[in-house]
């Protein structure tokens with residue numbers, strides 16, 4: 598960490614600077630308090646045994662396998678449309694509260710016949726959650742399109758209230774590795790239909806030991822052909838063949854990248870593919886022996902395009918400010934380094950140039966405001 602700067606001061610700096618979050622899964626970011634409340638309700642209905650679930654929710658360390666068991670539980674707790682809207686609203690409010698100015702929130706649209714849910718109605722519930730946000734100014738709509746009326750925000754911000762946090766939110770639709778080619782195609786078609794509601798790209802995620810690359814490729818190619826950017830969970834486990842196939846696909850970004858080998862990195866370096874770095878997630882799921890050997894160190898030194906992200910704030914009890922702090926504390930970054938790391942992330946977002954322009958202005962304003970600290 599930068600010399601002459603105490604822990605508390607650095608933590609406050611990480612919280613106060615504007616930040617960009619590009620890798621956060623909706624259901625992985627549910628507040629513990631909300632999960633407990635939902636679990637209590639289901640416990641009272643006799644659908645689950647609350648004491649068992651409470652123990653699992655409050656547990657600190659989780660293996661990668663346990664994470665996916667836990668997602669199955671989260672999906673039971675947050676199944677209906679109302680709950681999806683509620684968690685969306687809360688997650689955006691939480692990111693805005695720690696000065697995230699642009700959030701690309703990803704989520705897997707789900708078909709659930711028992712709940713009368715289709716992928717489309719799931720996404721509508723997410724958008725309803727965005728519309729319901731009142732405590733911060735959330736901008737999430739591409740106004741140019743035909744779905745405008747469906748997406749109209751319900752609440753307008755008060756123009757005199759200069760203290761209100763502002764956050765741009767865009768959505769990535771995730772394909773779960775358990776899904777079939779047809780289901781993956783359905784997600785990509787939905788993303789194309791819902792572009793005007795702020796959907797800006799596609800993600801491939803889910804348990805990395807499940808599924809085959811060839812199953813998802815047709816849908817991902819379809820996205821590419823229609824100009825929809827793609828980010829892939831790549832190399833979360835050591836699967837050499839799949840990592841190479843993923844790099845052959847040339848996604849717009851990759852997440853994790855824990856198990857790339859030297860020649861994979863050579864390709865990644867040449868193509869300058871931005872990497873979404875999730876330090877706490879990788880540490881907790883034991884993707885590396887200790888944080889100081891994380892590939893962030895070498896990539897940062899090599900000035901490779903990087904963006905610090907959380908992955909699952911709820912699951913890993915973290916937030917974006919904490920991830921910036923962890924990077925500083927582990928790799929000796931100072932205030933200025935962190936600020937420019939955050940600023941550079943603007944260039945890797947999937948939203949259009951109009952949003953990029955606004956974000957660049959937000960960072961320029963912050964740079965002027967923080968000039969003394971940045972240049973001391």
Ligand SMILES: CNc1ncnc2c1ncn2[C@@H]1O[C@H](COP(=O)(O)O)[C@@H](O)[C@H]1O
Nearest residue numbers: 622623624625668704705771773802803804
């Ligand atoms: C820990 N590392 C990870 N690796 C791979 N996929 C992950 C993940 N963390 C989360 N997800 C993916 O996101 C889903 C939860 O959010 P949504 O239901 O989509 O909102 C999980 O079910 C999983 O598919």
Ligand SMILES: [Zn+2]
Nearest residue numbers: 622802852908
């Ligand atoms: Zn992830």
